[in-house]
Amino acid sequence: SSGINAEYGDLFQAIPHEVKLHLLTRDIVFGFGPDSNPVFSSDHVDVPCRVQAQSKIPFPFAPPRGISDSVDPEFIGCVLLSEHLVNSVSFLALGKGAIKENIPNKKFPIGSDLTNTAYFKKSLPQLYKAYPNKDVVYKISNLRYPNLEFQRNLQKVDVPL
Numbered sequence: 001s002s003g004i005n006a007e008y009g010d011l012f013q014a015i016p017h018e019v020k021l022h023l024l025t026r027d028i029v030f031g032f033g034p035d036s037n038p039v040f041s042s043d044h045v046d047v048p049c050r051v052q053a054q055s056k057i058p059f060p061f062a063p064p065r066g067i068s069d070s071v072d073p074e075f076i077g078c079v080l081l082s083e084h085l086v087n088s089v090s091f092l093a094l095g096k097g098a099i100k101e102n103i104p105n106k107k108f109p110i111g112s113d114l115t116n117t118a119y120f121k122k123s124l125p126q127l128y129k130a131y132p133n134k135d136v137v138y139k140i141s142n143l144r145y146p147n148l149e150f151q152r153n154l155q156k157v158d159v160p161l
Contacts, residue, residue: 029054055092083150091145099146099159103138110135 031054039046061084104110113119115136121128146159 057092059088059091061087083148086148087145090147094142094145096144097141099140099142099161101138101140103136103140 036048038048104112104115108114117128117131117134117136119136140161143160146157149156149158
């Protein structure tokens, strides 16, 4: 068993450990690597790995101390993902103005409820009173990167538009 562990450990060490991407004029280097050799048991394989994102631009938050959680052995595979990794990628790839949307579009064409001031008759009566039954055009973009927060049985996404 320890021979198998060492053999597969060598295999995991041979996997490419770095991927460089160029997103939105920022060079991002993603590092991947096992923290230790895989551990084999009769019902599962545990492969502790770490993914890191690096950039010349400093991150506005610090990494967590680590992820530890129990994994249901009935799953074929399970990935534990920290909010730090998701937020790091979001910070690098989805900075100010990276998310852009215009309405009307295919999903909300002219004539849909959302594209007329009548939609806001009760929620924004001043708008409807000033512009009754007028078309509305939206230009939406993010003011900073989206931020994800994991809480017990809840995932919160903060995207200031």
